Amino acid sequence: MARQVRRAFKYRFHPTGEQAAELSRTFGCVRLVYNKALEERTRAWNVERRRISYAQSSALLTQWKKTEELAFLAEVSCVPLQQALRHLQTAFTNFFAKRARYPRYKSRKRSRASADAGITSLVTLSTGEKVANPRQERRDRARLAKAQRELARKAPGSANRDKARRKVARVHARIADRRRDLLHKLSTRLVRENQTVVIEDLTVGNLLKNRTLARAISDAAWRELRSMLEYKCAWYGRELVVVDRWFPSSKLCAACGTICTKLPLDVREWTCECGAMHDRDVNAARNILAAGLAVTACGDGVRPQRDTSRTGHSSAKQETQRATAGIPHP
Numbered sequence: 001m002a003r004q005v006r007r008a009f010k011y012r013f014h015p016t017g018e019q020a021a022e023l024s025r026t027f028g029c030v031r032l033v034y035n036k037a038l039e040e041r042t043r044a045w046n047v048e049r050r051r052i053s054y055a056q057s058s059a060l061l062t063q064w065k066k067t068e069e070l071a072f073l074a075e076v077s078c079v080p081l082q083q084a085l086r087h088l089q090t091a092f093t094n095f096f097a098k099r100a101r102y103p104r105y106k107s108r109k110r111s112r113a114s115a116d117a118g119i120t121s122l123v124t125l126s127t128g129e130k131v132a133n134p135r136q137e138r139r140d141r142a143r144l145a146k147a148q149r150e151l152a153r154k155a156p157g158s159a160n161r162d163k164a165r166r167k168v169a170r171v172h173a174r175i176a177d178r179r180r181d182l183l184h185k186l187s188t189r190l191v192r193e194n195q196t197v198v199i200e201d202l203t204v205g206n207l208l209k210n211r212t213l214a215r216a217i218s219d220a221a222w223r224e225l226r227s228m229l230e231y232k233c234a235w236y237g238r239e240l241v242v243v244d245r246w247f248p249s250s251k252l253c254a255a256c257g258t259i260c261t262k263l264p265l266d267v268r269e270w271t272c273e274c275g276a277m278h279d280r281d282v283n284a285a286r287n288i289l290a291a292g293l294a295v296t297a298c299g300d301g302v303r304p305q306r307d308t309s310r311t312g313h314s315s316a317k318q319e320t321q322r323a324t325a326g327i328p329h330p
């Protein structure tokens, strides 16, 4: 078969569960900072008749990070924390202008900040294209949660429980159908358009870290996509390269090869010391592509694992390590 021009594409799959955990940690910190600053401002006014400004509350935050019990605040991005203080400032400004009531403490139930976090894409391509989750996904998830709550309330063994259980199964099936449809279209397109496809693998460690439902579903979808790519690549005579997840794809600057030491998951864009500005996922996708091409350039002997999830994981890991050592850093 004639060798086609090699256009590699790669994409990465979002570690939805892990990311969600990091995000919920960030939102927890945001809430804590907001509430603590509100408490301090209230106390200062009630006790000392003193107003605390935004700048002063920001200085307080710096002090909190230095204390032993609040040192964990330094582990999340400072941007959303500063934002929380600005929101509090706005709330006070509105209160003083008699436009709003006195600021209330944020509760976990009321703050639903995670909805505009921007984690909506399922897969990112090295070209910068992002493939979104199926459009109905969020609504279906809400329906699923409702159906599950209803199921939990039905008496065991009752006809109503049986009905509720069938409803839960229907919603599950609908989510899976829509997801599968999207994965089929995506995998067919990727395989048709590219001679080599490079993907990022899930590691066993990642699988074990988080057993939440969201995580399990995303892993299942990931495996489904990977298996579609495997057989479609075989059909069309394409090459599929799997790059191990240990590879620091997000933190490595695709332009200069520097590894950024700290990159919290809620930081979606960053600037390297070399001046390159990166979209987190596109940068990672470019690194995965480079790693995958390095693998193929080394020949068959270092083709990474086809079946790491089942057998020979440690040796496969070594193979990938050797392979990715050859990534060219321009």
Ligand SMILES: [Zn+2]
Residues within 6 Å of the ligand: 253, 254, 255, 256, 257, 258, 272, 273, 274, 275, 276
């Ligand atoms: Zn750089």
